Structure formats: C-alpha cells, structure tokens
Amino acid sequence: MKIYSLKGRKLVIISKIIIIIFWIIVSRIVDNEVIFPTIKSTISSLIDIIRGPYFFNVIRYSLIRTLVGFTISLILAILIGVLASVFKVILYIMLPIVNFLSSVPTMAIIILALIWLDNEVVPLFVGFIMVFPILYESVLKGIENVDKNIIEMAELYKVDRIHVIKDIYIPNILYSLNSVFSSTLGLNLKMVIAGEALSQPNYGIGSSLQLEKTYLNTPAVFAWIIIILLISKFLEGLLNRLDNILHINRWKG
Secondary structure (H helix, E strand, O other): OOOOOHHHHHHHHHHHHHHHHHHHHHHHHHOEOOOEOOHHHHHHHHHHHHHOOOHHHHHHHHHHHHHHHHHHHHHHHHHHHHHHHHOHHHHHHHHHHHHHHHHOOHHHHHHHHHHHOOOOOHHHHHHHHHHHHHHHHHHHHHHHOOOHHHHHHHHHOOOOHHHHHHHHHHHHHHHHHHHHHHHHHHHHHHHHHHHHHHHOOOOOHHHHHHHHHHOOOHHHHHHHHHHHHHHHHHHHHHHHHHHHHHOHHHHOO
16 A cells, blocks of 8 residues: 655645646647647536446446456466466466567457457456466565575474465465556556457447547547546555455565
C-alpha cells in the first residue's frame, strides 16, 4: 500500500491542477473538438455515457474479462512456478516459452487470437498472455529468495514439510507477487481493452472506444479514458484492501 507524506499529497494535487490547466490551454489553442476536446464537452460526453442503457454492461464485461484473465494467470503462475522450482525439467521447458511470451509483440498476439478464438474470448486471452510471464517470474523469485538458513534450521529441527511450505514458502511467494499485483492488474486491464478494440465483442470498453473513434467523437474517447482511469484506481484500491486484510507486507521481515 502506498503511503504519501503531506508534502507528497500536495505535489500530486499540484500535478493534477497543472494537467487541467494544460488541457484548458491546449483545447483553446486547437479550438477543434475532433482533435482536442474541451473539458466541458468531455464532461458532457461522460454524463451521456454513464446515462446510456448499456454502460453497466460494458463495464461489467470488461471487468469480468480482466479479473478472470488475471485470476487464471495468477493460479497457473503459482502452480507452474512451484513445479518449476521442484522439477528442473519444467523450469527449462518453461524458459523458452516465457521468453517468447515476453518478447512477442502485443499486436501479433491479438491478431493470432482473432484467428483462433471467438471475439468474446480474445480480450481475456490477450490479457492472460501478457501478465502470465510477469507473475510466473515473480513466483520463481519469491521461492529463490527464501532464506536457506531458515530452511536448514527447519530441517535440523525436523519441522513438518507442510508447516515449512505454509509458513516460509507461501509468504515469500505472496510477498514477491504483491510487488507486481498492481502493475500486472493494470496491464491486464489495458490489454483486455486493446483486445476488445480489435475483436469488437458485443460489450466492452474497447468496443465502445472503437465505435466513438469511428464517429470521430473525440470528447467521448476522452470520457472513456477518464472512466478507464477511475476503474484502474478502483482496482488498485481493491488490491490495497486485500493487502490490508491478508497483511502480506508484514510477512516479510
């Protein structure tokens, strides 16, 4: 959980004010709603979007794709990461796979997904592919960072293997994952929206963005960007809440 000092909070507020002033100045200089909309037109579009009949369906489907894809990535990353740390053959098999997934361009993944999968599944698949390597490597890092002296002491005192896993390995894995949770969930959301923009499922933020782009409705595009930022903040708050409940950061010490 990020903790800001009073001075830091003031700087954040000043930064936001500067962005708003910059927005006002640029929109007046450009004086073209299609190229760069005003704050007034963006807020008006935002209200229209929220009042729209399909708004909550659009948000719901994008969130479901994001959370389902992230959860699948997380479960597989933990499972395969643990197996890879025990069986070296799995570690070496996964090495080129993870390197490939980390290096392949996002657009190539989306195009292949469009060929292979149903339009409704493409965004979920793209999000999964993009965050799995990061989560997998974090799991391996958490296992590798376990203090060998503690393991040797547990073996010396013949501590039950289940307790070693529960009280030593799992906290280290979760602590390592905790450092990338926020960034990977945010990345997953962005990739899901990118996948939606190209695959055009019935409901999705990306589909809505693509539709507004087709009609050159730039204020609505800006409005959707604001909605995406708010969703990102909501997900970040959700993770912080989960962190407080599980006390993950207290496990490392």
